[in-house]
Amino acid sequence: MVQLSLKRETMGSQIAALLRRAILEGEFAPGEHLIETALALRLGASRGPLREAMRQLIEEGLLVSVPYTGTRVVELSLQDVNDIYAMRACLEQFAFELAWPRRNNAFSEELRRRNDALQAAIDAADDPRAIEAELDLHGLVYEWAGNGLLLASWHSIRGRLQLYWAAHHRAHGLTGPLRESHDDYLRLATGADLDAMKNEIRNHMQRGLDRTKAFVEAQGALQG
Template sequence: MSSDDTQPMQRIEPVKRRTFREQIAESLRTLIMSGELAPGSQIIEADLAERFGVSRGPLREALRQLIEDGLLVTVPYTGTHVVDLSLKDIREIFSLRTALEIFAFEQVWNRRDDSFRHELARRHDDLLRSIQAGDDEKSILDELALHSCVYEHSGHQLLLETWMGLRGKLQLYWAAHHRAHGRRGPHPEGHRLYVEAAMGTDLNAMITEVREHMLRGSSKTEAFLESSLLTGKLI
């Protein structure tokens, strides 16, 4: 009887801990993406623990998860902060990202196989479902996953690591981008064209699509972001 009681507890307890951490991380992500925790702001563990009604242990696990996701950064001697964001950052990131993504497709083009195509299609479907559901935060994560596909299949580890380093600021940018255009999630048509080109046979057409994909709506978003940064909030 006692062994029957302990066995399910051993299976269930880790799931509960993981879910609790993920719930805290999701709440923190919402605060960051909404601008309530502004870019560059310091994370005060005591305040957040009190706000969420949790102990420091699961909160720190959630913070580590968001550091891995690129939304938080640990600064020596000053603690953990929301990743900072400026117009200069965004312009540099997107000029770099354009070059990186073109290079990634040049690397992957002759390596594309059924595994790559199936994975790209699956991630595209995930993104479309998030857009249809009006889930802005999930659509940002799914958009990130979709664009990550080419880097993950490129066979170039340093390229992948460089891309991963851009994730946090990209998520903040996309949150501002969606608000600038008055929608929850990216425009489906833009990613349909991107995926069609990635599945196609013309590398030059893919390179053209990457450049156009990056430029769509960028001027309006920059104006929105500039106004948001002046007020200190991405809202």
């Protein structure tokens, strides 16, 4: 993990960013316990900001706190992968149904801007940044749908999606999604055929699913 000079006023968020990157890069393995004293020493930080950062990652779904045991990295099971796939497919299709008549030039421009940010992260071979950028790209339609409960549901699965995509990329030996992987998504999201967009969502999420499930299953067997 890269050592940073932590600024006092943003120490908690900087620690959270460091830990998030370490988790997504696989430096902290699924199920691994994070010991506060060891992390504080490694980061040169006090326990207060470290606990704040760990609470943030618990809320994001990257860490879990187990009573009498401590805090550990969340493990992805095959059921988790299936649940994520099913929930995302339903949520994102519904989001497009709500957002479809609300789209305008600002929506299209922002979608392309977020895709440019994703492309830049892919070109830099920065997988954690690419995962964040891909989440931002897919998150736009939820922001545009005008439904607060739907947006909250998206945020509730965002952390697990980070773990899913990190596993997906490792399963495919990638440092991010393929550069062209969102070309059809952008074209259809700014087009006129809602049914075609919904079909693309299903297809987009199905690609690589079986291979990712096999990777997660193999990880579980190794840890078992």
